[in-house]
Amino acid sequence: MTADYARVERAIKFIETNFIRQPPLAEIAASVGLSEFHFQRLFRRWAGVSPKRFLQYLTAGYARELLRQSRSVLDVAFEAGLTGSGRLHDLTVNIHAASPGELKERGAGLIIRYGTHPTPFGNCLLAATSRGICALRFIPSGDVGEVLGTLQGEWENACFAEDFEATGGLAERIFSTTVGGSAKPGLALHVRGTNFQVRVWEALLRVPPGAALTYGELALRAGAPGAARAVGTAVGQNPVAYLIPCHRVIRNSGVLGEYRWGAARKKAMLGWEAAHRTG
Structure with a gap:
């Protein structure tokens, strides 16, 4: 793949x-x-x-129609208080924010296990603490060292251990495309972020695959109406690609917009999800 x-x-x-x-x-x-x-x-x-x-699926006309169709779906998801109902394989995702002490200590006392794995959207670096996944980052240049170095700088006092076996099981659960059957056990995320950023990321978890919303709509659903610019910054700082689905935020005009891991990858994700939804 x-x-x-x-x-x-x-x-x-x-x-x-x-x-x-x-x-x-x-x-x-x-x-x-x-x-x-x-x-x-x-x-x-x-x-x-x-x-x-x-x-x-990648035209502005389709994107505008997708925004229109998504609104009723999102109303239901948010009114029900769903957390991460939108996995292609019914996988729930819940956020555990780093405590103020953990933020101050920058990972001191934590062991972060990591590995690189293939996905439908290219190779990724996946990392997790004992509390949950702390990073999922695509490797645009093929140089895992650069991506890993950035992560180590964010958790500079943590102990990093390469562990393909531990992260491989997580990668398989995340990118499985099995549809139907019994719901799979949920995944926990252990993220570093401000209260505002975490609110934005939690709102993103309620956007199911095949749906999309604008930055303004995300701001409203995150309890910060009128703060679309600040919401856009929080979206760009999402530490867990794909699981926190920031690729589902697009412009009101239907332009799909930029993406931290490359505009082409964002288009690939949106088109892939649309294909699986309609298929």
């Missing part, structure tokens, strides 16, 4: 660069070194839909 995603991301970037002249499928396929036939097969294996159908 990771190898497939690398080509899908390159294809999305090629389309973004050349969208004005609407390149045919054969040209898009050639841009990632594949024939049209093999590109179609790869794309269906990754997304479950054709490239043409997938790209329909």
Whole structure:
């Protein structure tokens, strides 16, 4: 899946660069070194839909309709006080914020276990304390050292231990696409953030896959109407990609916007979720 995603991301970037002249499928396929036939097969294996159908999910028109359709779904989710109902496999996610003492000590006394793992959206660094997942970060450049170094700087007094076995089980639960059946056990997140940031992240957990909202709507649902700019900053500082689904926040105009881990990856996530929802 990771190898497939690398080509899908390159294809999305090629389309973004050349969208004005609407390149045919054969040209898009050639841009990632594949024939049209093999590109179609790869794309269906990754997304479950054709490239043409997938790209329909990334248009501003579709995004505006998605915002409109999502509002009633979000009303129900927020009124019910749901926390993380929106996993493709019914996985619940709950936030445990670092205590003031932990913030001051910057991780002193904590053991953080980490590992790198493949996902449908590229390789990620996954890290967890005894209280929950503290980081999920994609590795855009392929250099895990840079991503790990940033994390170590945030928890500078913690003890870091590479543990693929421990984090591998978490990665499998997070990115499983099994639908239906009994609900899987929930996941806990152990995050560092201000009270305001945590409120924004908790609001994001209530946005189910296949739904989206604007920064203004997120501000309202986080109890901070009129603070869309501050909410946008909190979204950008989300330490746990995908699980805290900041990729589901888009502009009111239908423009999907930027993303900490790359605009193409955000488009891939939104299109992938839309494909699974409609499929």
